[in-house]
Amino acid sequence: MPTEESIAKGTGVLDKLFGWKIDPKTVTQPFNRITMGNLFGDVWTRPELAIEQRSMITVAALIVLGRESELRMHLRGALNVGITRVQIEEMILHLAHYGGWPVAATATRIAQEVFAEIDAGK
Amino acid sequence: MPTEESIAKGTGVLDKLFGWKIDPKTVTQPFNRITMGNLFGDVWTRPELAIEQRSMITVAALIVLGRESELRMHLRGALNVGITRVQIEEMILHLAHYGGWPVAATATRIAQEVFAEIDAGK
Amino acid sequence: MPTEESIAKGTGVLDKLFGWKIDPKTVTQPFNRITMGNLFGDVWTRPELAIEQRSMITVAALIVLGRESELRMHLRGALNVGITRVQIEEMILHLAHYGGWPVAATATRIAQEVFAEIDAGK
Amino acid sequence: MPTEESIAKGTGVLDKLFGWKIDPKTVTQPFNRITMGNLFGDVWTRPELAIEQRSMITVAALIVLGRESELRMHLRGALNVGITRVQIEEMILHLAHYGGWPVAATATRIAQEVFAEIDAGK
Amino acid sequence: MPTEESIAKGTGVLDKLFGWKIDPKTVTQPFNRITMGNLFGDVWTRPELAIEQRSMITVAALIVLGRESELRMHLRGALNVGITRVQIEEMILHLAHYGGWPVAATATRIAQEVFAEIDAGK
């Protein structure tokens, strides 16, 4: 199971991606600990890919798999690490050809909603 | 339907990605013309994303969707546009958490086969 | 990229399928232009399959893939090109065996909602 | 097509799983008859697997396929045949590795909603 | 469980679709009986959709889901009930936009193999 150090690193990644301030001591439920320590703490911080690249391939995966709520979250993460709105729209246009138009249509709707929420200060 | 100009641009992209020398005049079957002109000619050449970024998100999509034969082709494309073997392995490790271990295990097997073929001069 | 002629043909298909009156000049966003010109303008109008056949296989694809919002739209399209409610229900019953009961249950719910909306004049 | 006897057996299974009291005579729509008779009446009652095992593998399938509304229903069924909340949370943690984190995140949200509804007497 | 009459009807459908001569008395394994009686015997013979329409939507489902071995079988079925090679190629071209290019590429390869086998008298 993940160490306290891994969990602390994971909360740092979530702060950077989503602006979430999470006290590592509050991460107690087993699946949350695994997610925070193994996925965000250990994997997302590995130097073999930059965080912008991890964000981009994560968004690509979520678009083609049609995972709506996770996509909503990671679109904000993508913007926070410097991927532009134009690049996000272009990823959707590109990936329409690999995952099909329906997942691209859903991603377009979610992206527009996220952009509008940000513009409204939410 | 795609123009001759789009189809010529598409054959250029396939040369860059896969080293395929295709005479645009031989692209006559409708689905092949659409793929060559609309997808490779018009979409892959749009400047909003660099070809390395398009390659990376395409590989990400193919990994999580488990599309084996297309992945084999685009892994060679990724290496040809400058993505390293270490980065490919890291993408698989990262995406195991988004598409599940079985698609990552399949991608690992295919990547090792592609790397071995290249080392053997195929 | 799609020509103005293709985009105009696409708006004609959307009128026939969904009763949408779209001025081709308002279709400016790149992904919208590709969807309108390449998919609806160039593909949906090809004579190799009748529009009723295209509608039927599109609905079949959307049912088994579980793409809810697109299914809602294309169920109305199917009814508009002459596919009956009985045929739609039968497609769901048949495809339950190919995509699984859960996608069929979802399609049943959406079809009932669409039928009720139409009966209510929406 | 299913016999009246199969349909009556199916209503018995739905009572046991979900507490639904359905009069077999009201099951008249063809897809409902097939679902009730073939799936719940004939398959779910076969002795080769216990109902707890059928419930567990059904929930596993619905988690990894991301079928939300069916999952909500079958999580209640799982609890009703004796699978515990701890076991359900553990299934999600385990299956995150086979279907990916996004389907596990969705299943976690749905499970918490179902548990809260039950605690609120709904 | 399916009746002998349903199973006999199912063997008739398999003869019509695939030219398979199966003695209903040899269908004894439970899953085979359910497939033969419930799916081919009871569902495929319902008059609400013609067998050509059932074949077409089944092929559409198999293309977008990427189910290769079943697609191979049902492509022969489609040809046997009167769907043409041109229509099959057009279905693939159309559905590339709904299921993505990789499943269309796979379907194209399988269709070419099936057509070649038939031309070779296999």
Next chain:
Amino acid sequence: MPTEESIAKGTGVLDKLFGWKIDPKTVTQPFNRITMGNLFGDVWTRPELAIEQRSMITVAALIVLGRESELRMHLRGALNVGITRVQIEEMILHLAHYGGWPVAATATRIAQEVFAEIDAGK
């Protein structure tokens, strides 16, 4: 990243499931270490579900997702932890209704191949 202790526990699980004798010191590649330590070492050994239950839900997930090579491996694991051939065939029959007939047909073929290999002493 996983500890040596987690990796050693993971090799123990692989021995129990698949009869593989792996020296933990040979597990050096990052993705292999994560798989061995996090998934097999830490998750598969958690007491909230028995190994037979983990095997059963893993097989269920692999059947409905159509992950062929992993299914082949885990069918042997299922037999090794006491799940019977009859139960495996029944799981396939049951899950045909949740993931669709094509994935069940594939699982049936793979199961028959695995059973035959075992009977032939492979």
